[in-house]
Amino acid sequence: MPGAAMNWGTTMADKTQPKDDGLDLQAFFDAAQGQGPEASPDLLARVLADAEDQRAAPVAPARRPRLPRLRALAAALGGWPAFAGLATAAVTGVWIGFSAPDTVDDLTAGYLGIAETPQFADLMPQFDMFMTEG
Amino acid sequence: MPLDAMDEVTDDALLVLYANGDAGAARALTLRLTPRVLAHSYRLLGDRAEAEDVAQDAMMRLWKIAPHWRQGEAKVTTWLYRVVANLCTDRLRKARGVGLDTIPEPADETPGPADNMVDAARAKALQQALQTLPERQRQAVVLRHIEGFQNPQIAEIMEISVEAVESLTARGKRALAAELAGRRDELGYYDG
The missing domain is CATH 1.10.10.10 (Winged helix-like DNA-binding domain superfamily/Winged helix DNA-binding domain)
Incomplete structure (x- = not known):
């Protein structure tokens, strides 16, 4: 093997490369770039087979857990805060219905300008009245 | 999609196509990335057989991450070279204590x-x-x-x-x- 042909590549000097002992590293890097191992057909086939296996078994989308009925209702109404509002309204209604008839009477009397709350109006007089001779 | 039409498609996009079940994308990625992964692992390990194992393992991880890959967040090659480096480091650690004379x-x-x-x-x-x-x-x-x-x-x-x-x-x-x-x-x- 002729020594001149097998030198360290000093003729391929790269100006950006520092020289150490007259050695041109860039020539070695250039050589290595063209001398990498080639992927064998066998390796490519194995990699492709793996790809097919993984493709054949796609990741199943996670099943949405089934909500209990109460939770489902809460979700439909807009979550637990909406439920809290509903509960407050319901309790307030019950409280008004049971606990404050006097206040309601007073308010009605004040509004209508009479002392007693009318119990009812006799809009349908009884039949006897028409039978009375006057 | 025909294989030659995929030359212009980015690694990112091919990976998303693969995750959507495109067989052509799998072939294109295999042919494009396996040689690079093999060459890099060989240069880090200095052993052809080990490098092939690492290349196959790294590509397997790529197939597995495909459904979760977020396009545009990282370059596929950057991620893949990092995986190769980690796999090579693991192998070198296991083989630590091997003298220079036994370097293949x-x-x-x-x-x-x-x-x-x-x-x-x-x-x-x-x-x-x-x-x-x-x-x-x-x-x-x-x-x-x-x-x-x-x-x-x-x-x-x-x-x-x-x-x-x-x-x-x-x-x-x-x-x-x-x-x-x-x-x-x-x-x-x-x-x-």
């Missing part, structure tokens, strides 16, 4: 014209010298000077700063030059 000889390429023989000899000598470097120096030098990455991308792959990359490549090159210079006579090469 790089396989001889088929002899060709004189220029190819010179290049083959240089590549072989470089590969042997690379095996004498500390792992991180070797990785930085290979990424910068053989794979052709720029320092910011190497920093991303190695998860270190650009300054640290510069330091590693500088120290690595000094060590390589010293190693190769010291082995001239042993390898039978002389300056012309």
Whole structure:
């Protein structure tokens, strides 16, 4: 093997490369770039087979857990805060219905300008009245 | 999609196509990335059989992450080179304690014209010298000077700063030059 042909590549000097002992590293890097191992057909086939296996078994989308009925209702109404509002309204209604008839009477009397709350109006007089001779 | 039509498609987009069940995308990614992954793992490990195992393993991880890949967030090659480096580090750690004498000889390429023989000899000598470097120096030098990455991308792959990359490549090159210079006579090469 002729020594001149097998030198360290000093003729391929790269100006950006520092020289150490007259050695041109860039020539070695250039050589290595063209001398990498080639992927064998066998390796490519194995990699492709793996790809097919993984493709054949796609990741199943996670099943949405089934909500209990109460939770489902809460979700439909807009979550637990909406439920809290509903509960407050319901309790307030019950409280008004049971606990404050006097206040309601007073308010009605004040509004209508009479002392007693009318119990009812006799809009349908009884039949006897028409039978009375006057 | 036909295979040649995929030449212009980015790795990112191919990976999303693959995740959506496109067989052509799998073939395109295999042919595009496997040779690069194999070459890189060979340069880090210096052993063809081990490099093939790492390449297949790294590609398997790519197939597995495909359904979860978020397009545009990271480059596929950056992610893949990082995986290769981690897999190689694991193997080298397991094999730690192995002496320099047992470092496998790089396989001889088929002899060709004189220029190819010179290049083959240089590549072989470089590969042997690379095996004498500390792992991180070797990785930085290979990424910068053989794979052709720029320092910011190497920093991303190695998860270190650009300054640290510069330091590693500088120290690595000094060590390589010293190693190769010291082995001239042993390898039978002389300056012309």
